[in-house]
Amino acid sequence: MERNLPAGAARLASRHPAVWSAYEKLGAAVAEGGPLDPKTRRLVKIALAIGADSEGAVHSHVRRAVEEGIGADDIRHVMLLAIPTLGLPTAVKALTWIDDIVGD
Numbered sequence: 001m002e003r004n005l006p007a008g009a010a011r012l013a014s015r016h017p018a019v020w021s022a023y024e025k026l027g028a029a030v031a032e033g034g035p036l037d038p039k040t041r042r043l044v045k046i047a048l049a050i051g052a053d054s055e056g057a058v059h060s061h062v063r064r065a066v067e068e069g070i071g072a073d074d075i076r077h078v079m080l081l082a083i084p085t086l087g088l089p090t091a092v093k094a095l096t097w098i099d100d101i102v103g104d
Contacts, residue, residue, distance in 0.1 A: 011024065012032055046078045050094040051086060060099040072102040 005013060013020035031041055040063045049057035065075055075098055082091040 003091075006060065014075060038068065039074075042068060043074065043078050044054040046075060047082065050079065050082050050090065053090065053093075055097050058094060059101055062098050066102060077101060 004010075036044065042061060045061045045092075046058065046065060049061050062075055066072075076095065079091050079094045079098055082094060
């Protein structure tokens with residue numbers, strides 16, 4: 001499935017197509033490498049992006065979650081789960097990134 005990539009990723013894919021292809025294959029392999037269903041995998045990816053403090057990755061995974069039919073309440077629950085482990089400031093920051101995509 002071809003999708004629009006953020007500018008930086010698009011440049012990397014254009015300049016290094018073999019690397020990008022390998023990266024996509026790795027993503028597919030790890031997605032299918034365990035028992036988690038697609039919705040759970042997407043929510044885990046959001047949690048990992050929050051934990052990595054990556055606004056771009058949170059935006060990307062939330063955008064894909066919405067495209068995949070995952071509701072805003074499920075996505076925001078991931079943010080709430082971050083509070084005890086990552087702290088309130090990190091969770092609040094993540095909430096603003098989530099709301100950038102899903103709205104208020």
